[in-house]
Amino acid sequence: MYKSKRKTNQTSLKTSNVSYSDSEIIKHFHSLAIELEEKQDRYERLVKISRDITIESKRLIFFLHTFQRGLPEGEKILTEARSRLINLVKTQFSLIMKELHDRDIHQFLRSYSFGIQEFVEAFSFYNFLLNEELLTYQELKKFLQIHSQDLNSAPLDDEFFEKEEFEVSEKCSLNTNITVEEKNKKSNLKVNVKTETNDDCTNRHCIITIVDYILGLNDLTGELMRYCINQVSSGQIQTAFDVCRFLSNLYTGMLSVGFNNREFNRKMFTVIQSVKKVEMACYTVRVRGSEIPKHMIINVLENDEENDNDVHF
Amino acid sequence: METIMKTFSDFQENIDYEQNTRELIKNTTKEIEENTRKIITFLQIIHQEGASNQILATCEKCKLVLHDIKLRYADLRQQVEPGFYYKYYDHWKLVTQKLCFVITLINYFETGSLKLREDVASTLGLAINEKDGFHLSIEDYLFGLLMLVSELTRFAVNAVTNGDYVKPIQISHFVAEMNAGFRLLSLKNDTLRKRYDTLKYDVKKIEEIVYDLSIRGLKPLEKYNS
Numbered sequence: 001m002y003k004s005k006r007k008t009n010q011t012s013l014k015t016s017n018v019s020y021s022d023s024e025i026i027k028h029f030h031s032l033a034i035e036l037e038e039k040q041d042r043y044e045r046l047v048k049i050s051r052d053i054t055i056e057s058k059r060l061i062f063f064l065h066t067f068q069r070g071l072p073e074g075e076k077i078l079t080e081a082r083s084r085l086i087n088l089v090k091t092q093f094s095l096i097m098k099e100l101h102d103r104d105i106h107q108f109l110r111s112y113s114f115g116i117q118e119f120v121e122a123f124s125f126y127n128f129l130l131n132e133e134l135l136t137y138q139e140l141k142k143f144l145q146i147h148s149q150d151l152n153s154a155p156l157d158d159e160f161f162e163k164e165e166f167e168v169s170e171k172c173s174l175n176t177n178i179t180v181e182e183k184n185k186k187s188n189l190k191v192n193v194k195t196e197t198n199d200d201c202t203n204r205h206c207i208i209t210i211v212d213y214i215l216g217l218n219d220l221t222g223e224l225m226r227y228c229i230n231q232v233s234s235g236q237i238q239t240a241f242d243v244c245r246f247l248s249n250l251y252t253g254m255l256s257v258g259f260n261n262r263e264f265n266r267k268m269f270t271v272i273q274s275v276k277k278v279e280m281a282c283y284t285v286r287v288r289g290s291e292i293p294k295h296m297i298i299n300v301l302e303n304d305e306e307n308d309n310d311v312h313f
Numbered sequence: 314m315e316t317i318m319k320t321f322s323d324f325q326e327n328i329d330y331e332q333n334t335r336e337l338i339k340n341t342t343k344e345i346e347e348n349t350r351k352i353i354t355f356l357q358i359i360h361q362e363g364a365s366n367q368i369l370a371t372c373e374k375c376k377l378v379l380h381d382i383k384l385r386y387a388d389l390r391q392q393v394e395p396g397f398y399y400k401y402y403d404h405w406k407l408v409t410q411k412l413c414f415v416i417t418l419i420n421y422f423e424t425g426s427l428k429l430r431e432d433v434a435s436t437l438g439l440a441i442n443e444k445d446g447f448h449l450s451i452e453d454y455l456f457g458l459l460m461l462v463s464e465l466t467r468f469a470v471n472a473v474t475n476g477d478y479v480k481p482i483q484i485s486h487f488v489a490e491m492n493a494g495f496r497l498l499s500l501k502n503d504t505l506r507k508r509y510d511t512l513k514y515d516v517k518k519i520e521e522i523v524y525d526l527s528i529r530g531l532k533p534l535e536k537y538n539s
Contacts, residue, residue, distance in 0.1 A: 025427050029494030032430065035451055040501055102444055106399035134316045137323065210327050249314045253321035259328055 042099055043111045049099075050115030053092045057118040060084055061223055064122070065230065067129050069239055081126045088119065089147040096207050097148055105207055113212045120208070120216025125223045132242060134250065137213050141206050211261070218254070218267035221247060225274035232281055244282045251275045337392045338404045345385045346408045348378050352415050359422070360471045372419045382412065383438045390438075390447040398447060406453060412437060413449070413457020418464055425483065427491070430454045452505050455498070459508050462488055466515040469522050478531050485519045492516050 060081060067077045096112055120140065127135035228243040251271060352375045358364045359371075393401055416436050420428035434441045434449040441448055465488060469481040492512060500506040526532040 023490055024429070025490045025494050026497070028427070028429050029497045032451055032455070033497045033499070036498055036500075039451070040499070104396050104399045104443055106397065106402070107443070109399075134320060136316060136320055210324055214324055249317050253317040256318070256321050257325045257328065259324070 043108055046096065046099055046108050046111035049092050049095050050112035053088060053112075053115035054118045056084070056088055056092075057115070057122040060122045061125055064125055064129060065223075065227060068231075068234065068236065078126070078130055085123055085126060085143075086147045089144055090149055093144060093147075093207070094149045097150070100207060105209070109209065109212075112207075113209070113215075116208050116212045117216040117219060120213050121219040121223060124217060124220045125227075128220070128224065128246065132246065134217075134246075137210055140208060140213060144206065144208065211264075214254075214257075214259070215263060215267060217250065218264065218271055221250060221271045221274045224250075225278050228278045229281055232285055237285055240278075240285065241282055244278045247275055247278050334392065334394075335401065335404070338389065338401050341385055341388045341392060342404045342408060345382055345389075345405065345412075348382050348385070349408050349411050349415065352378050353411065356415060356418060359468055362475045365475070365477065368422050372422055375415065375419055379412075379416065379436060383436070386437050386439060386447070393447060395446045398443070402450075409437075409449065409453045410456035410460070413454050414460035414464070417457055417461045421461070421465065421487070425487075427458075427487075433457070455495075455505060456508060458491065458495075459512060462491055462512060462515045466518050469519055473522060473526070478526055479533050481519070481522050481526065482532065485523045488516055488519050 063084075064077065064081055067074055092115075100108060120135075123140065123143070124135040127133065127139075224243055224247050228240050228247070231237075231240040231243065254268060254271060355371050355375050355378075359368055389405065413433055416433050417428045420426070420432075428436075430449065430451070431441050433454060437449065439447055439449040443450075465484045469484045472478075472480045495509060495512060498509075500509055523532070
């Protein structure tokens with residue numbers, strides 16, 4: 001009696017197992033599994049790309065700190081930095097664009113936005129050293145648009161590179177104050193030189209969102225602070241004052257926006273620390289600069305820092 | 314300084330624009346949420362004693378509300394620019410999951426089968442491909458299914474209490490199949506995974522019910538099962 005009951009249980013289990021393999025539910029889940037996995041894989045690939053961008057950007061920033069205005073190596077440093085930025089866009093950013101081609105970038109934003117912020121930090125730092133101006137979002141998007149490659153379509157033609165040269169020369173002559181007229185000229189050009197390539201950047205779906213750009217600028221302040229202190233220690237007092245002014249302007253700009261974002265607020269806390277530190281450094285230079293030999297000033301600054309119990313970066 | 318101020322005023326504009334969009338979306342999702350709560354409340358009748366003959370009528374009533382909800386989703390589609398679905402996703406994520414649940418639940422009572430993702434999507438007037446803009450995400454559908462299993466388990470308990478020994482057996486088959494389905498998915502360590510981890514308790518509960526019925530000879534004969 002007992003035995004037979006167990007047997008029926010087993011057979012019923014068996015039949016249900018058989019029915020599983022061709023059941024509609026299981027088939028449906030199979031297709032769902034494929035889609036889900038594809039999504040996860042894409043996410044992971046983006047995380048990896050982002051990590052590569054972060055590493056290279058950090059190295060680039062470190063490298064840029066060796067820059068000093070007026071020194072002959074300065075030019076070389078900036079040129080190399082620029083080519084490294086271009087290289088990043090050509091390789092890693094093009095990969096991101098490939099992954100996100102035709103997709104909603106916001107779904108994957110979290111996977112790569114850290115790398116983007118680090119890149120913005122490096123790029124805007126480079127831009128500051130180049131012309132003491134803030135890198136604008138438009139310039140950033142344009143840079144991306146020009147230098148990225150569409151890995152989905154054919155290789156780029158000569159036109160593409162001509163356009164790049166145009167951009168470079170324009171940048172040198174115009175600095176960043178682009179008038180409306182020139183902007184129009186630019187956009188006309190954009191239409192003429194048709195690049196399907198960079199759809200991802202011409203429209204509002206640029207892989208760099210404005211939020212990541214702003215958060216990248218937050219990080220820039222930390223680099224400017226370090227740069228400023230280094231300038232003081234190497235006796236470049238005027239540069240230090242310039243950086244200080246730029247930094248406080250940047251901070252004013254940040255204060256002017258009502259942006260309720262946790263990360264932004266968190267970063268703003270570090271920003272004010274940097275601003276204060278730089279302002280204090282300039283103050284010390286001004287007040288005691290005449291009485292201390294230049295190479296000693298840095299010691300004074302460091303002592304001040306310790307007294308302030310400030311966070312070290 | 315000019316460049317800096319321009320940069321940040323542009324950014325402010327961007328924030329304001331986004332804020333407006335959010336307001337619009339919030340108003341729409343609020344209506345969807347209200348209607349969804351209505352449906353969920355209607356459906357609680359399934360747990361009541363002697364209400365089994367009213368279930369199908371209730372389903373019809375719910376479908377009318379669902380029709381309303383579909384119109385609101387059409388509004389949302391208008392309010393969310395293409396390519397920004399996931400930017401505002403949090404606004405409708407939860408309610409969409411609940412809707413997947415009620416739609417599959419209603420369908421289960423009507424047909425005894427699982428309503429597939431594309432059918433759920435079309436009930437709400439949504440696409441299933443990300444490329445087609447406003448769509449039903451795969452995760453939301455799966456969340457809905459997990460809720461469905463929980464609700465059916467609870468229903469099975471009450472069905473036994475109300476003297477219905479057939480439905481729990483049917484549900485146990487259904488849940489076992491769903492469980493097998495979920496095992497095919499490789500879930501990441503996220504909220505869906507956490508929710509999935511509770512599936513085994515539902516499975517266990519329904520197995521216990523079947524056991525209780527079997528051991529007491531209350532389990533209906535095989536021929537009634539299908």
